[in-house]
Amino acid sequence: MTIRAVVRGVGHYLPERVVPNSWFEEIVExxxxxxxxxxxxxxxHFAAEGQTTSDLAIRAGNAALADAGLKxxxxxxxxxxxxxxxxxxxxxxxxVQAGLGMTKGFAFDVQAVCAGxxxxxxxxxxxxxxxVAKRVMVIGAETFSRLMDWTDRxxxxxxxxxxxxxxxxxxxxxxxxxxxxxxxxxxxxxxxxKGILHVDxxxxxxxxxxxxxxxxxxxxxxxxxLASTAKTALEKADLTAEDVDWIVPHQANIxxxxxxxxxxxxxxxxxxxxxxxxGNTSAASIxxxxxxxxxxxxxxxxxxxxxxxxxxxLAWGAVVLRW
Numbered sequence: 001m002t003i004r005a006v007v008r009g010v011g012h013y014l015p016e017r018v019v020p021n022s023w024f025e026e027i028v029e030x031x032x033x034x035x036x037x038x039x040x041x042x043x044x045h046f047a048a049e050g051q052t053t054s055d056l057a058i059r060a061g062n063a064a065l066a067d068a069g070l071k072x073x074x075x076x077x078x079x080x081x082x083x084x085x086x087x088x089x090x091x092x093x094x095x096v097q098a099g100l101g102m103t104k105g106f107a108f109d110v111q112a113v114c115a116g117x118x119x120x121x122x123x124x125x126x127x128x129x130x131x132v133a134k135r136v137m138v139i140g141a142e143t144f145s146r147l148m149d150w151t152d153r154x155x156x157x158x159x160x161x162x163x164x165x166x167x168x169x170x171x172x173x174x175x176x177x178x179x180x181x182x183x184x185x186x187x188x189x190x191x192x193x194k195g196i197l198h199v200d201x202x203x204x205x206x207x208x209x210x211x212x213x214x215x216x217x218x219x220x221x222x223x224x225x226l227a228s229t230a231k232t233a234l235e236k237a238d239l240t241a242e243d244v245d246w247i248v249p250h251q252a253n254i255x256x257x258x259x260x261x262x263x264x265x266x267x268x269x270x271x272x273x274x275x276x277x278x279g280n281t282s283a284a285s286i287x288x289x290x291x292x293x294x295x296x297x298x299x300x301x302x303x304x305x306x307x308x309x310x311x312x313x314l315a316w317g318a319v320v321l322r323w
Contacts, residue, residue: 004181011063040254044160044279057141076133081116114311116283160279164287250309
């Protein structure tokens, strides 16, 4: 028998403000056609003034608890993947812990930018397998609109705000590929590539900074590394692309999503796509897509799901799980 981290519940939250592509036509030289053709994005959500990343995460966490039929104190740990925490410290996760009314356990943040949710899932799986926690809430939450340079038309049109949450629960299962839960994790990073996707500021530099990206270089790395990490994760689980029911990728750019699926030999009919409605929500994009995919009746219990993401660092990875 094997302890597996099995999905118990999922939920998400999007800020009320919806920002269509036409909004950007008033502030930079761009158009709806230009944005859609290069990214697939049609709209995104922006947090309201005073609405923080932890606010979004708490809403998503409550939605996941409702979906799981659990209370806050049924959770042993919270991991929040974010690059846009409310404060330098304390962590967003401890603020979510308090906001949910969770009075025990522990909480911490993971920062791997757009790959953050994958890294957080890997940590949650390890905590459950190691017997440290029985139930872990994993949240991806971002307010990337606060990092934008509104004069840079190549980046400011791409990002949005939101949060998604997944609750994993320890279950003792047979140890085969038919088990529900996390079946494998593959994590990678290469700090030599930091210059192609970064924020040019931070606490120790004394500068707030804005997001900077070399789009062509990011695209070149993304398709190759995403397909490779997904293949590696499947091999670790003794599975192949033919076994996959759904790819739930980081929702950065439709061309990256299409290129990765093609490189894996899978059709777009097996890919959950939400980038058109949410833009790139960084660490929030995969849990958002998982929640939407389940709500739309696409992802069902027993389905084999591959999630993969790449972000600044560079950091990238994949998780194979059976829903």
